[in-house]
Amino acid sequence: MGGKTDNAVSNAAGLADAAMRASKKGPPPVHLWNPPFCGDLDMEIRADGTWFYQGTPIGRHRMVQLFASILKREGDAYFLVTPVEKVGIRVVDAPFIAVDAQIGETITFTTNVGDTVVAGPDHAIELRGTVDQPRPYLHVRRGLWALIDRKTFYRLADAATSDADGRMGLQSGGTFFPLEP
Incomplete structure (x- = not known):
């Protein structure tokens, strides 16, 4: 995967906002979205299911649920996707x-x-x-x-x-x- 992205939308708050907008109409159709890859985000899902952003656990369960709703797997790689961007994240075992x-x-x-x-x-x-x-x-x-x-x-x-x-x-x-x- 590429380096970190500088795109303003490619941060946790921007992705959460995009996920919230998409989820108001039901589960986001991430399987239909194929936006351009914008780089990697410093986000990881550990083997115990804990989500981390920039080395810190994400404490808000609703935020984790929003990110989970826009999670997509392609091959062995995992991405958070919105209709306009795709950023890579790390998953240690299963998401x-x-x-x-x-x-x-x-x-x-x-x-x-x-x-x-x-x-x-x-x-x-x-x-x-x-x-x-x-x-x-x-x-x-x-x-x-x-x-x-x-x-x-x-x-x-x-x-x-x-x-x-x-x-x-x-x-x-x-x-x-x-x-x-």
Whole structure:
């Protein structure tokens, strides 16, 4: 990614303002936006889901939600996008954390930024890592994943059943998700 941008809109306040304007009409259609790349912003999402701007945690949850609403992934790179600009940010692991789940005939997750996601064909549960150190993830939207936190994963594991092949996993949205790497 390129260097830091000098564009006046390419700062946290400008991006938040653009996100707020776009979100008044529902979720911003970031998948339709392809503005020019304006450089990197000193913003990072740490592995624990904490968002940092210029080395300082962003303490306002609403601001984090606004930034999350304009987050886009292209390949392995992450960007905050508005209709007129795209700035690169760093993501250490996954941009979101699944912090809770309602487990029934379907599994509905809640993320740290307030998204609700029903696991199913378009929102997979995927186990990465090893048998000794499994790392469970949930596909949230358009290539953006949430790490499923430990307490929620333990609840999922407790609700797991075996399929015809004897694999332990979960059913949701007509899809079986194995809980084995």
